[in-house]
Amino acid sequence: MQLGIDDASFIRGQVPMTKQEIRILVLVKAAIPPNGIVFDIGAGTGSLSVEAARLAPEGHVYALERKEEACGLIRQNAVKFDVTNLTVVPVEAPEGIDGLPDCDAVLIGGSGGHLTSILDAVTPKLRLDGHIVVTCITVQTLHRAIAYFRQSAEYTYDACSVQVSRLRPVGPYDMMQAENPVFIITAKKER
Amino acid sequence: MQLGIDDASFIRGQVPMTKQEIRILVLVKAAIPPNGIVFDIGAGTGSLSVEAARLAPEGHVYALERKEEACGLIRQNAVKFDVTNLTVVPVEAPEGIDGLPDCDAVLIGGSGGHLTSILDAVTPKLRLDGHIVVTCITVQTLHRAIAYFRQSAEYTYDACSVQVSRLRPVGPYDMMQAENPVFIITAKKER
């Protein structure tokens, strides 16, 4: 399987990056088909985009990212991992979504406060049985995502929080070091 | 991608089952190649075995399990998910390992107190760059796994704990419900 690149392998600068375990769970929950079209919104370093592109070798990934520095990192990571089915779209979503083709999966890692309008914009693009996977680390975004999918007639959803602690070897000891908990909300378009 | 079967889809009886998120992480960390030979030790319901078999369509999975009831469930799940490259080996490991072919990945979910002798038995079978992924929920097994890989000249390892809480909808609320934390120790055979 192509999935599961080490965190340290990505070029990342100062841009925050989804950690490996969360990346794996998000990509599996997104159920990306080999020929899938994927939107990665708030793509950051592009770590999710690159792995999504490898899971969809006959498909295409659109990485939407507003920050110039991050757009550069996504392009560098695409080159590093030899991924060509990935287009960087340097916009602040929901801007830019209208011009994209229909899609099979939407990953939302950063919404810049526009989560509701982003979800409104991707809904007509998302194919039946397609998935949206929202990751978030704030109470407000979690609440907004859940509220959106609860009131929606199109989606079913499930959600979880994942808290990973890494065992870091220090001399004869392995120390538990916590990573921040991440909420993962997975919605499926049912109609 | 084939990975990510829902927990509820497996036939499980009273046998404890690795939950979906942990299953996904274990299988990705095991880095199973499409033609890979996999040992699943303490296979339980066979949920890991079935998903491993789907990740290795040109390979084969050997599910070692001492309990008769569980062996039956593994066979039923193999049929349900139409997996034919899976052999149930009804033994208490390390018994039975000697007779198996060389392998690319070893998943250890249950060791019945024999972790050290299981690791000793699989080490000569495991190919270079192959992975062992131990999941455990007790202090003692965690300590033994770490101690084994620390003292070993063949392996490098990393380890983490993963604690998932599920958001269960109850009327207008989403309640956080904890699943037990699981330790995942991943060792790679370096020489």
Place this chain on the structure above:
Amino acid sequence: MQLGIDDASFIRGQVPMTKQEIRILVLVKAAIPPNGIVFDIGAGTGSLSVEAARLAPEGHVYALERKEEACGLIRQNAVKFDVTNLTVVPVEAPEGIDGLPDCDAVLIGGSGGHLTSILDAVTPKLRLDGHIVVTCITVQTLHRAIAYFRQSAEYTYDACSVQVSRLRPVGPYDMMQAENPVFIITAKKER
């Protein structure tokens, strides 16, 4: 110190009970003075009320609880722990708050969907520098509590989630068993 009664010591029937570690943190964060007046809203089994009453031997605790069965348990636990400075108020809050005296601390463990009106009702009763401690296990109540204290001119707040796993001895092993994560929001009346 009086604090830290074992969970198993309380009479509890089928009523859910705040676990020991959470109870300790809530009571310490509430900063109850020895002569303090305390409201325990959604008192359940009365485990918090009883411990609060012991921390305020010269004060008084009002346990507001809408369920008859739970009111009975609170009274039984008060007798069991020989606590006499505790009054059960069998109402669904915010009902009943108006008739209570001014207070030094408010514990809110259950709000039955009325969190905002409860907070509105206790605010004029709470003395300057008094604390409100809200515990919750749902996304919606967490969000509502935070939103309330954010928009309020009277309060500062801090919040955390606490996830406890207990190590349960099973033969030669100690198994990690998760308790549900609890959010604790502590607000202080500043003006």
Place this chain on the structure above:
Amino acid sequence: MQLGIDDASFIRGQVPMTKQEIRILVLVKAAIPPNGIVFDIGAGTGSLSVEAARLAPEGHVYALERKEEACGLIRQNAVKFDVTNLTVVPVEAPEGIDGLPDCDAVLIGGSGGHLTSILDAVTPKLRLDGHIVVTCITVQTLHRAIAYFRQSAEYTYDACSVQVSRLRPVGPYDMMQAENPVFIITAKKER
């Protein structure tokens, strides 16, 4: 109640400090009587020692700490919080334990690899029904503490892990930020 000083109130330099929630739980689990004698081993900044001294106004706390810088911090914190029933013992435990009086509670936050010999040294000093509370963040110390109390005829024990995430306000959001999980092992001397 005296318990529950804010983390930010302690003078701490570069020395690691037990966080507030863990400190509270450790001190309550130690069940320190007002006239109690307490050993705080690996006292660090003295945050536990200071709070223990306030819980035992008629008792005394012995803070054992091998690092000179930390010993200075303990003394500064004692002065800051106006605590006089606290003696800094600048040794690497188990050294120095022999010369101390009998005690009611032992807090072990740092054992410098000597946990077993520290436990051997404090056992004859600890009064019947007294408590030892070990906090640790490594697999190895956790395992050693559990193994010690399991094989011991004098002690019963229970243990838990506590993982706190703080909700940090960032503009209109509250972000979850994880603190490292801590294991707390509480042993009671039964005979």
